[in-house]
Amino acid sequence: MTHTLNPADPAFAETLRAALPEGTLDQASARYLEEPRGRYAGQTSILAKPRTVEQVATLIRMAGQARVGVIPYGGGTGLVGGQVATGEIAPLILSLERMNKVRAIYPDENVLVAEAGVILADVQNAAQEADRLFPLSLAAQGTARIGGNLATNAGGTGVLRYGNTRDLCLGLEAVLPDGQIWHGLTRLRKNNTGYDLRHLLIGAEGTLGVITAAALKLFARPAKTGTALLVVESPDAALKLLSMARGLFGEMVSAFELIHRQGFDFLTETMPEVRQPFATPPEWCVLVELGLAADMDPQGALETLFEKASEEGLVPDGLIAQSAAQANDFWTIRESIPEANRRIGSVSSHDISVPLGAIPEFIEVGGARLAQMGDFRINCFGHVGDGNLHFNVFPQVGRSRADHENQRVAIKACVHDLVHELGGSISAEHGIGRVKVADLETYGDPAKLSAMRAIKAALDPIGIMNPGAVLRR
Amino acid sequence: MTHTLNPADPAFAETLRAALPEGTLDQASARYLEEPRGRYAGQTSILAKPRTVEQVATLIRMAGQARVGVIPYGGGTGLVGGQVATGEIAPLILSLERMNKVRAIYPDENVLVAEAGVILADVQNAAQEADRLFPLSLAAQGTARIGGNLATNAGGTGVLRYGNTRDLCLGLEAVLPDGQIWHGLTRLRKNNTGYDLRHLLIGAEGTLGVITAAALKLFARPAKTGTALLVVESPDAALKLLSMARGLFGEMVSAFELIHRQGFDFLTETMPEVRQPFATPPEWCVLVELGLAADMDPQGALETLFEKASEEGLVPDGLIAQSAAQANDFWTIRESIPEANRRIGSVSSHDISVPLGAIPEFIEVGGARLAQMGDFRINCFGHVGDGNLHFNVFPQVGRSRADHENQRVAIKACVHDLVHELGGSISAEHGIGRVKVADLETYGDPAKLSAMRAIKAALDPIGIMNPGAVLRR
Numbered sequence: 001m002t003h004t005l006n007p008a009d010p011a012f013a014e015t016l017r018a019a020l021p022e023g024t025l026d027q028a029s030a031r032y033l034e035e036p037r038g039r040y041a042g043q044t045s046i047l048a049k050p051r052t053v054e055q056v057a058t059l060i061r062m063a064g065q066a067r068v069g070v071i072p073y074g075g076g077t078g079l080v081g082g083q084v085a086t087g088e089i090a091p092l093i094l095s096l097e098r099m100n101k102v103r104a105i106y107p108d109e110n111v112l113v114a115e116a117g118v119i120l121a122d123v124q125n126a127a128q129e130a131d132r133l134f135p136l137s138l139a140a141q142g143t144a145r146i147g148g149n150l151a152t153n154a155g156g157t158g159v160l161r162y163g164n165t166r167d168l169c170l171g172l173e174a175v176l177p178d179g180q181i182w183h184g185l186t187r188l189r190k191n192n193t194g195y196d197l198r199h200l201l202i203g204a205e206g207t208l209g210v211i212t213a214a215a216l217k218l219f220a221r222p223a224k225t226g227t228a229l230l231v232v233e234s235p236d237a238a239l240k241l242l243s244m245a246r247g248l249f250g251e252m253v254s255a256f257e258l259i260h261r262q263g264f265d266f267l268t269e270t271m272p273e274v275r276q277p278f279a280t281p282p283e284w285c286v287l288v289e290l291g292l293a294a295d296m297d298p299q300g301a302l303e304t305l306f307e308k309a310s311e312e313g314l315v316p317d318g319l320i321a322q323s324a325a326q327a328n329d330f331w332t333i334r335e336s337i338p339e340a341n342r343r344i345g346s347v348s349s350h351d352i353s354v355p356l357g358a359i360p361e362f363i364e365v366g367g368a369r370l371a372q373m374g375d376f377r378i379n380c381f382g383h384v385g386d387g388n389l390h391f392n393v394f395p396q397v398g399r400s401r402a403d404h405e406n407q408r409v410a411i412k413a414c415v416h417d418l419v420h421e422l423g424g425s426i427s428a429e430h431g432i433g434r435v436k437v438a439d440l441e442t443y444g445d446p447a448k449l450s451a452m453r454a455i456k457a458a459l460d461p462i463g464i465m466n467p468g469a470v471l472r473r
Numbered sequence: 474m475t476h477t478l479n480p481a482d483p484a485f486a487e488t489l490r491a492a493l494p495e496g497t498l499d500q501a502s503a504r505y506l507e508e509p510r511g512r513y514a515g516q517t518s519i520l521a522k523p524r525t526v527e528q529v530a531t532l533i534r535m536a537g538q539a540r541v542g543v544i545p546y547g548g549g550t551g552l553v554g555g556q557v558a559t560g561e562i563a564p565l566i567l568s569l570e571r572m573n574k575v576r577a578i579y580p581d582e583n584v585l586v587a588e589a590g591v592i593l594a595d596v597q598n599a600a601q602e603a604d605r606l607f608p609l610s611l612a613a614q615g616t617a618r619i620g621g622n623l624a625t626n627a628g629g630t631g632v633l634r635y636g637n638t639r640d641l642c643l644g645l646e647a648v649l650p651d652g653q654i655w656h657g658l659t660r661l662r663k664n665n666t667g668y669d670l671r672h673l674l675i676g677a678e679g680t681l682g683v684i685t686a687a688a689l690k691l692f693a694r695p696a697k698t699g700t701a702l703l704v705v706e707s708p709d710a711a712l713k714l715l716s717m718a719r720g721l722f723g724e725m726v727s728a729f730e731l732i733h734r735q736g737f738d739f740l741t742e743t744m745p746e747v748r749q750p751f752a753t754p755p756e757w758c759v760l761v762e763l764g765l766a767a768d769m770d771p772q773g774a775l776e777t778l779f780e781k782a783s784e785e786g787l788v789p790d791g792l793i794a795q796s797a798a799q800a801n802d803f804w805t806i807r808e809s810i811p812e813a814n815r816r817i818g819s820v821s822s823h824d825i826s827v828p829l830g831a832i833p834e835f836i837e838v839g840g841a842r843l844a845q846m847g848d849f850r851i852n853c854f855g856h857v858g859d860g861n862l863h864f865n866v867f868p869q870v871g872r873s874r875a876d877h878e879n880q881r882v883a884i885k886a887c888v889h890d891l892v893h894e895l896g897g898s899i900s901a902e903h904g905i906g907r908v909k910v911a912d913l914e915t916y917g918d919p920a921k922l923s924a925m926r927a928i929k930a931a932l933d934p935i936g937i938m939n940p941g942a943v944l945r946r
Binding site for chain 1: 932
């Protein structure tokens with residue numbers, strides 16, 4: 001059951017203008033119509049920048065009355081086109097950028113209440129000023145806004161220890177598709193009063209409502225941090241090392257990131273200013289971070305891990321950071337790899353996850369199948385402790401992504417088919433957006449898809465909320 | 474929009490019998506019609522005990538065709554009547570007790586896959602045999618089944634460190650109200666592919682489908698454990714102590730349970746065999762447990778905490794367990810309090826939560842308001858680190874709960890009104906069931922309630938799944 005939507009035209013803008021404070025509406029400038037990879041461009045449209053949840057409710061209610069689609073807009077850093085309406089009837093772009101206040105912070109409760117438009121780095125900083133940690137951490141944190149992080153259930157490097165964004169949220173304030181305000185901004189740790197609307201809106205990518213504020217979990221800041229780059233013989237050895245590290249340090253293992261030699265080589269090729277820690281980059285290594293209690297010794301802990309892993313033949317070599325500067329160098333490598341990838345230009349990039357035990361098979365079989373399709377460079381890296389790998393396919397030196405444009409669809413299908421065979425996910429941390437709608441239809445569970453469609457139709461019968469994202473209209 | 478349901482009568486039983494293996498159907502014996510507090514009794518009815526998810530799907534599909542209500546039944550330990558249909562048209566009782574296999578365990582992935590009918594203690598034991606921890610821990614664990622724990626999003630003593638039941642689940646297999654099987658038994662840590670149906674079914678108390686199996690998170694077992702009973706001047710001091718403990722030991726604070734003098738007194742009165750640790754029970758104390766890494770010293774850690782807290786005037790006295798036996802004694806006190814309460818017989822008991830910072834006000838104002846209503850004994854205890862208190866009201870010595878029966882409703886309203894004023898929850902860990910349906914209508918957010926009703930109508934249009942639970946029919 002699809003309903004035709006109307007465009008956000010000048011007449012609609014006039015109606016909105018009459019109902020909202022001056023300056024709320026504008027024409028959407030180019031940056032609201034782009035996305036980071038430059039693959040899609042949105043339609044020229046109207047931009048609304050409300051300052052309060054009541055104004056958001058007015059906008060949604062009026063959009064429903066006029067049957068105009070609404071795209072909730074955060075920092076615009078999403079990688080699956082959830083923030084860009086392509087080739088459709090022009091929707092209203094609803095930016096949360098002016099709802100950018102940290103409303104309250106409760107250090108003794110480990111809770112921070114932020115509006116949806118607060119930039120992720122500002123949430124982190126506000127927590128730090130209260131001697132607390134907000135552990136969501138990802139490359140786009142200087143631009144991404146917390147509402148978008150919630151809408152997409154963002155992942156990042158802190159998931160291993162602290163969970164996905166949904167695990168960091170206690171309560172939400174949101175406007176539902178019918179314009180009702182849900183006042184669900186609870187700071188409670190336990191609250192079993194009916195269906196969990198919070199988890200339904202988180203990860204729904206703005207298709208079931210607009211998140212306007214959230215009560216977020218904070219944590220004690222680990223008193224001491226230890227960082228190491230440990231060489232491993234194989235992805236399988238990396239997993240055994242993780243298991244060993246958790247046996248020794250439990251939840252204090254804060255990060256466990258896999259890096260392939262290709263990543264170091266891309267840095268050499270495109271970002272020679274990044275300091276390389278190994279004279280010869282190893283085939284595989286992991287960046288391990290421990291966040292420890294005050295009376296613990298991080299270097300001693302990492303030495304214990306290194307020795308034990310060496311004895312069992314898992315780790316032939318490694319570097320334990322001897323200073324904060326050196327730890328920072330290690331992280332710079334990990335965090336520069338996405339930029340190096342961008343400079344090389346991928347033919348196809350994949351944000352996938354598989355069960356931890358299936359990672360070695362995925363890497364081996366995936367590499368072999370792609371080798372049959374052509375001569376590529378593969379940069380496989382990422383949050384191996386979460387089973388989440390970025391498995392990105394690049395042209396060989398001297399060729400460009402344009403040379404392989406006609407293979408892009410087949411490469412993607414090859415990787416996603418394998419992920420599906422292994423019980424994995426074709427979108428680990430980026431979401432579905434508009435880019436993966438067809439993939440979700442292909443690989444998604446039919447019962448789940450039918451439930452999703454029923455829920456969407458029930459909560460948003462006209463289909464105004466982020467039309468075309470997640471589910472096909 | 475309410476649809477009339479038909480009773481699970483002999484004709485319906487015949488239809489089912491023809492479609493299912495012999496022995497699947499039975500008459501429901503008394504134990505399926507009772508609940509632990511003895512306040513409600515269910516209707517005589519048919520009992521189905523399927524062995525496979527396909528059989529569950531057949532039952533649900535046929536119940537839908539016949540418009541017969543279905544009550545999913547786990548261990549029967551719920552405290553809000555979610556498992557007992559009172560005074561309604563006899564439903565089919567669908568017990569998961571024969572789906573009681575641990576299907577697989579993946580120690581290196583920290584994952585265990587269990588069918589819904591596995592008893593919680595058996596899940597814990599299977600994890601332990603693999604040198605892992607399944608941290609869900611609650612009084613009824615010898616009887617409760619994991620499917621029921623998931624359906625009700627059970628809480629317990631492990632929430633502080635490891636989260637509620639929903640936080641311990643990676644994937645589900647379930648039968649939706651239309652009889653479709655959702656194969657969502659993923660072991661993935663990151664999976665952003667559409668609406669989170671898992672979190673919608675968890676905590677829905679069987680009203681949106683039947684959970685038949687789950688992929689559960691395991692954890693490394695803390696290598697060393699330290700336990701202490703620390704006297705605190707007030708609930709406020711308890712919260713400051715928690716904050717201090719987390720500053721020192723982060724997530725390694727495994728339990729933090731508040732105990733009031735009334736609890737010790739009830740034990741003396743009804744269970745004199747329980748060893749009392751204090752010559753004179755303190756007004757307030759907390760049971761603290763630290764679960765530490767291998768190279769840490771639990772007693773030293775607790776001494777550090779005690780000294781620091783003493784210096785700041787938070788903890789005047791305390792006992793640090795010197796042996797496993799003594800730690801066990803401390804836990805026996807905490808775990809015997811609910812039984813002592815049962816023997817005394819409460820006028821009204823409340824499973825509530827408030828924001829951590831509001832706990833002192835809740836206890837003070839709640840006590841004062843109740844004192845105006847009559848002369849009661851209050852036993853306030855529980856998971857203070859989660860803001861979850863069991864605030865239970867008892868008659869004075871020489872009187873019985875029957876003497877106050879006419880005050881029960883007013884007492885409950887008094888407590889719940891205060892909880893609501895403070896931004897708390899009228900059901901922290903037990904759920905809504907049938908007992909709190911009216912409370913949810915009174916205190917619930919209208920937008921959330923309307924979304925819940927829309928979701929229920931969309932997924933279960935005939936209303937066969939656990940009719941009358943959570944939402945009024």
